[in-house]
Amino acid sequence: MSNVKKAIARLNVPYPVVMDNDHVNWRAFNNRFWPTVYLIGKKGIVRYKTIGEGNHARTEEMIKTLLAE
Numbered sequence: 524m525s526n527v528k529k530a531i532a533r534l535n536v537p538y539p540v541v542m543d544n545d546h547v548n549w550r551a552f553n554n555r556f557w558p559t560v561y562l563i564g565k566k567g568i569v570r571y572k573t574i575g576e577g578n579h580a581r582t583e584e585m586i587k588t589l590l591a592e
Contacts, residue, residue: 564589 524542531540543549552561552569560578562571562585571585 562586562589565592
């Protein structure tokens with residue numbers, strides 16, 4: 524955990540970073556695949572999900588869409 528905190532500070536990451544060492548979120552979302560990206564809107568609803576490597580352009584577009592809302 525301390526390595527992650529150091530990297531967040533070094534890279535000046537401005538957004539929350541979730542650590543799920545106890546798999547609480549993994550189980551809550553009934554996750555089965557790694558990596559899986561979830562984007563959650565301001566109302567707390569999953570608005571986008573992608574499984575596996577790639578889909579970076581589509582994910583970035585969805586991030587922009589959600590931020591604009």
